[in-house]
Amino acid sequence: MKAKMKKTARKAAPTEPDAHYDLRLYVAGQSPKSLAAFANLKELCEVHLAGKYRIEVIDLLKKPQAARDDQIIAIPTVVRRLPQPVRKIIGDLCDERRTLIGLELSEKIES
Amino acid sequence: MIQRKSVTKNRSLPKSPTGIAGLDEITGGGLPKGRPTLVCGSAGCGKSMLGVEFLVRGALQYNEPGVLMTFEELPEDVVTNARSLGFDLDKLVAQKKLFLDYVRVERNEIQETGEYDLEGIFVRLNYAIESTGAKRVVLDTIESLFTGLTNAAILRAELRRLINWLKEKGVTAIITGEQGDGTLTRNGLEEYVSDCVIVLDHRVIDQVSTRRLRVVKYRGSTHGTNEFPFLINENGFSVLPISSLGLAHDVSNERISTGVKRLDGMLGGSGYYRGSSVLVSGTAGTGKSSLASYFVNAASKRGERSLYFAFEESPQQIIRNMRSIGLNLEPSVKKGLLRFQASRPTLYGLETHLAVMHKEVKEFKPDIVVIDPISNLINTGSPTEVRSMLLRLVDFLKSQQITALFTSLSSPDMKSLEQTDVGISSIMDTWLLLRDIELGGERNRGLYVLKSRGMAHSNQIREFLLTDQGIDIRDVYVGPEGVLTGSMRLAQEARERAQTTARQMEIEAMQRRLERKRVAMEAQIAALKAEFQGEEMEIARELNQETQLVNQLQMDEVAMARSRKADKLIARRNGNNGIEVV
Numbered sequence: 001m002k003a004k005m006k007k008t009a010r011k012a013a014p015t016e017p018d019a020h021y022d023l024r025l026y027v028a029g030q031s032p033k034s035l036a037a038f039a040n041l042k043e044l045c046e047v048h049l050a051g052k053y054r055i056e057v058i059d060l061l062k063k064p065q066a067a068r069d070d071q072i073i074a075i076p077t078v079v080r081r082l083p084q085p086v087r088k089i090i091g092d093l094c095d096e097r098r099t100l101i102g103l104e105l106s107e108k109i110e111s
Numbered sequence: 112m113i114q115r116k117s118v119t120k121n122r123s124l125p126k127s128p129t130g131i132a133g134l135d136e137i138t139g140g141g142l143p144k145g146r147p148t149l150v151c152g153s154a155g156c157g158k159s160m161l162g163v164e165f166l167v168r169g170a171l172q173y174n175e176p177g178v179l180m181t182f183e184e185l186p187e188d189v190v191t192n193a194r195s196l197g198f199d200l201d202k203l204v205a206q207k208k209l210f211l212d213y214v215r216v217e218r219n220e221i222q223e224t225g226e227y228d229l230e231g232i233f234v235r236l237n238y239a240i241e242s243t244g245a246k247r248v249v250l251d252t253i254e255s256l257f258t259g260l261t262n263a264a265i266l267r268a269e270l271r272r273l274i275n276w277l278k279e280k281g282v283t284a285i286i287t288g289e290q291g292d293g294t295l296t297r298n299g300l301e302e303y304v305s306d307c308v309i310v311l312d313h314r315v316i317d318q319v320s321t322r323r324l325r326v327v328k329y330r331g332s333t334h335g336t337n338e339f340p341f342l343i344n345e346n347g348f349s350v351l352p353i354s355s356l357g358l359a360h361d362v363s364n365e366r367i368s369t370g371v372k373r374l375d376g377m378l379g380g381s382g383y384y385r386g387s388s389v390l391v392s393g394t395a396g397t398g399k400s401s402l403a404s405y406f407v408n409a410a411s412k413r414g415e416r417s418l419y420f421a422f423e424e425s426p427q428q429i430i431r432n433m434r435s436i437g438l439n440l441e442p443s444v445k446k447g448l449l450r451f452q453a454s455r456p457t458l459y460g461l462e463t464h465l466a467v468m469h470k471e472v473k474e475f476k477p478d479i480v481v482i483d484p485i486s487n488l489i490n491t492g493s494p495t496e497v498r499s500m501l502l503r504l505v506d507f508l509k510s511q512q513i514t515a516l517f518t519s520l521s522s523p524d525m526k527s528l529e530q531t532d533v534g535i536s537s538i539m540d541t542w543l544l545l546r547d548i549e550l551g552g553e554r555n556r557g558l559y560v561l562k563s564r565g566m567a568h569s570n571q572i573r574e575f576l577l578t579d580q581g582i583d584i585r586d587v588y589v590g591p592e593g594v595l596t597g598s599m600r601l602a603q604e605a606r607e608r609a610q611t612t613a614r615q616m617e618i619e620a621m622q623r624r625l626e627r628k629r630v631a632m633e634a635q636i637a638a639l640k641a642e643f644q645g646e647e648m649e650i651a652r653e654l655n656q657e658t659q660l661v662n663q664l665q666m667d668e669v670a671m672a673r674s675r676k677a678d679k680l681i682a683r684r685n686g687n688n689g690i691e692v693v
Contacts, residue, residue, distance in 0.1 A: 028230040036225075060231065064238035067231050071215050074260070075230035090260075091225035102222025 021045070021053035021103075022082035026067070028060045028075045033092045037076035040093035048105055078102075124331045127175075127247070127283040130168025131161070132470075133350030137326055137335040142307055147277050147284040149304035151296045152311030157322060157343050158287040159184065160196065161311065162249035164348045165285055167198045169247045170208035177247035178210045178239040178282075180232075182255035186211045196347045210239040216259025223261060229269040233276060240280060248277060248284040257298050274303045295327070306330045312338070314460075321460035324350050340462035342470065351466040362386065363512060370409030371402070373584035374543075374558075377573065379566035383541055385478075386512040387564070388505045390536065392519040393545030397556050398577050399518035400424070402543070403481045404433045404440060405582055406516055411443035415478035418471060419451045422487040426451035437581040450475055456487040461500050464488060469507065479514050485535070486520040498535065505538050540564045545575060548596045555597035558584060574600065 025041060027034035038057065045053045060067045060075070070079060074090040080103055089102035128141035135141050142148045142165075150158050159181075166177035181189055189211065190200045203209035212235055239245065253273075256266055277284045286304050288296030295301045301308055308328040314321055323338040341350040366381035375382040383389055391399045407417045421429060429451070430440050443449035452471055459467065472480060482488075489497045508515045517539070536542055542561040547554045556575040560568045574596045576583040588595040588603045595603050 026231065028234055031230075033226050033228070060234040064234050067235045068212055068238065072231035072235075073214060073216060073229060073256070074227040075234075076227060077231065086220070087222070088220050089222040089224060091223050091227040094225035098222060098224035102224065 019052070019083045021049050021080065022056075023053060024056045024058055024070075024079045024081060026058050026060055026070070026072050026075060026077045026079070031075070034076045036092040036094065037078070040096075040099070041078060044093070044096060044099060048100070080104075126332075127169075128173060129165050130172045131164055131348050131350065133339065133341070134324070134348075137324075137339060137350060138307075138329060139332055139334060142283055142285070143329070143331070144283050145278065145281040146306040147274055147286050147304045148307040148309065149286050149288060149296070149300055150309045150311065151288040151290055151300070153290045153313060156290075156311040156313040157341070157348065158311055159189075159251050160192070160343055160348055161309075162251050162285045162287055163189065163193050163198065163200075164196065166209060166247055166249055167193070167200070167203065167347075170203050175246035175283075176208045176210075176243040177249065178212065178236065178243065178245045179249045179251065180212045180214060180236065180239070181251050182214050182216060183252055184213070186213045195345070196343070197345055198347070207243050210243045210245065212236075212239055214255075216255055218259050218261075221259065227262075227265065229256075229266075229273065233273065236273075236277075237280075240282060246282055248282045250284065250286045252287045252289060254288055254296065254298050254300065270300070271303050311341075316460065321463050323462070340460075340466040342463065342466050349466070349470060351469045361512065367413075367514060368409045369402075370405030370407075371582050371584060373573065374402075374582075377558075377560055377569035377571070377584075378541070378563055379568055383514060384565060385514055386509055387514060387540035388509065388538065389514070389516045389541045389543065390519060390539040391516065391543045391545065392521050394521055394547055397545035397547060398575060398582070399520070399545060400429065400483055401433065401436055401438075401577055401582060402545070403483050403516050403518055404429065404438055407449060407479060407481060408438055408440060408443065410479045411440075411446070411448045414448070416447075416475065417443075417449045417479040417481065418475050418477035419449060419481045419483065420468060420471075421451055421453040421483055422456045423484060425453050435579075436577050437579055450477075461488065461496055465500050465504055468504065472508070472511065472513065477513060479516070480508055481516045482518070484518040484520050486518075501535050502538055536562075548574075548594070550596060551599040553597050553599075557587065557596065 023041070023045070025034075025038055027037070038055075041055060045055065058066055060072065066072070072079075076090070076092060078089040078093065078099075080087040080089075087102060087104060089099055093099045125144035126138070126140035126142065127144040128135050129138075150161055152158050163179065166179055169175040169177050179189065184192075193200045200209060200211070204211060214232065214235070236248065240248065253270065256270075257263065260266055274286075286300060288298070288300040290310075291297035291299075295308065295310065305328070307326070307330065310325045310327050312323045312325070314323065322341050322343070324341045325338045326334045326336065339350050341348060363385040365385040366379075366383065367385050368375050368382040369378065391402050393399050403419075407419060410417045419426075419429075424432070426444075430444070433440050440449060444451070450471075452467075454467075456464070458464075468480075468482075485501070488500075505515065517535075519535075539562075541563040544559055544561045546557050548557045556577070557572050558575040559572045560570075562568075572587050572594060574585045574587045576585060585600075588600040590603070590607075
């Protein structure tokens with residue numbers, strides 16, 4: 001059933017090419033991995049989602065309860081809050097292809 | 112004793128008491144303080160329950176707040192499950208004594224790309240620990256991460272870091288793990304958590320399940336290495352350290368009545384020793400339960416508490432049946448002096464039965480325990496298992512100064528009557544044997560004391576009667592006709608009475624004859640006497656006549672001589688006869 005949902009979500013994404021992307025990056029302090037993730041994410045968004053994205057960085061060392069509220073396990077984690085459904089990508093986002101799959105922007109790979 | 116040991120051990124290795132009945136005894140005081148403990152086992156073996164109870168007891172009994180981080184169960188489910196054990200987690204959460212955190216790891220929600228760490232979990236744990244001041248942490252089951260995340264190398268490194276971090280934090284942690292194929296845990300958690308490893312097991316043998324716990328490893332501390340049965344019931348988790356305590360228990364010289372006067376008489380005049388173990392064995396329907404009930408009733412009259420484990424009949428049935436022999440157990444039950452604990456032997460395995468009995472005994476604190484019958488339990492295990500279980504049960508009861516009465520159903524085969532119980536007879540102090548005596552077309556019950564340690568007991572077979580008025584013990588007839596019971600005994604007794612009466616009459620007749628003879632003899636004597644008297648008078652008269660005649664003759668002679676003037680003759684005669692010569 002979840003596989004089905006995924007499919008419909010993937011189909012839904014291209015129908016709304018102008019959808020706004022609300023992204024959150026969870027980090028814990030200024031670790032190299034977090035910095036790398038932020039840089040990679042920013043670059044990717046500029047390339048593929050110019051003008052229709054927002055990145056909010058949350059430092060869990062400052063807001064620890066956010067980890068529980070948003071079900072964060074790993075650091076760094078990018079959460080795609082909008083468009084629905086919520087997607088999570090963990091890691092430093094060094095693999096652009098996988099990051100795009102994670103953000104369900106896979107059609108951008110071909111383009 | 113165990114408690115004292117743990118105190119001395121605490122000096123070398125600080126321990127954190129779990130508060131779980133029995134577990135602290137096995138581990139000598141609890142889990143290693145400030146270190147993680149691995150609890151592993153297959154699905155449904157009670158790992159999570161152990162963790163939850165560890166936290167709840169910590170919060171309630173030791174004032175140590177705790178953190179429960181679940182990876183599989185939703186917090187609502189955890190709360191519901193804990194409620195079935197009588198724990199109110201919501202209240203503890205509200206009091207800030209417990210922090211629940213559910214970590215959801217959904218593989219298809221998460222995309223992995225590149226390097227990451229599990230700092231998120233660290234942050235969450237840290238927040239939970241800091242906000243409650245937690246001293247205890249349970250991670251249930253952290254292995255779920257392996258199914259949610261694919262990079263095993265990162266996970267392993269992070270787990271190692273997490274364990275070390277927990278140690279640095281100084282919290283006592285329980286980390287649960289699913290049992291793997293041939294390994295303790297599926298993902299080798301035992302490599303990281305090596306201070307203390309507890310394995311839980313849920314085994315089914317012959318369709319009977321038994322939960323067991325074993326401390327596989329406890330670094331820096333001695334611990335019980337055996338498998339111990341444990342229970343999860345409405346009062347939570349309880350492990351029962353059931354091991355032979357040795358033979359050092361106190362003995363009592365106090366005697367307690369069996370409830371049957373004649374039986375007391377057979378047992379040296381005053382009954383069983385307090386704290387001894389009594390076996391009542393016999394074939395079906397010989398009155399074993401009745402004897403047990405009498406014992407229990409006598410205890411109730413003395414104001415003592417009895418615990419009756421019934422494995423064959425329901426309490427109501429026992430009460431009804433005992434009423435038919437004039438014994439009403441109901442008031443004792445109402446007064447709380449008697450408690451029945453009825454269950455089918457097949458309900459649990461042998462060890463669990465033992466565990467349940469331990470628990471009941473510890474709760475009810477009885478003076479007397481009856482197990483009726485033990486033979487049903489025997490059928491649920493192998494002879495060696497049964498023997499070791501009984502040994503431990505008897506040891507346990509003796510150490511508590513509880514008098515135990517076991518009934519045992521033996522097979523009706525006369526030869527095996529004593530053999531079947533040989534396995535357990537050596538651990539019994541008193542053994543009463545009830546047997547059928549089949550004679551003259553009827554079965555009667557015979558009772559004798561096979562053995563009774565430390566008292567002069569009767570070696571006689573007695574007839575054991577169950578009447579409306581209760582148990583009656585009678586002497587059996589032992590005579591030239593052999594041992595007779597029942598109506599044969601009555602008939603024989605009647606016959607003997609008749610014989611005695613006949614003899615009595617014979618004696619009386621002889622006495623009368625003797626009297627008659629004496630009377631006859633005395634009559635004869637009287638007649639002879641009378642005859643003699645008659646003759647005596649006659650003879651005396653004749654004698655008198657003769658004497659007078661002689662005197663007359665002499666006087667005549669003197670007169671003649673005087674007339675003849677014969678002096679010499681007269682003088683001589685005078686000198687001889689003294690006859691005065693005038």
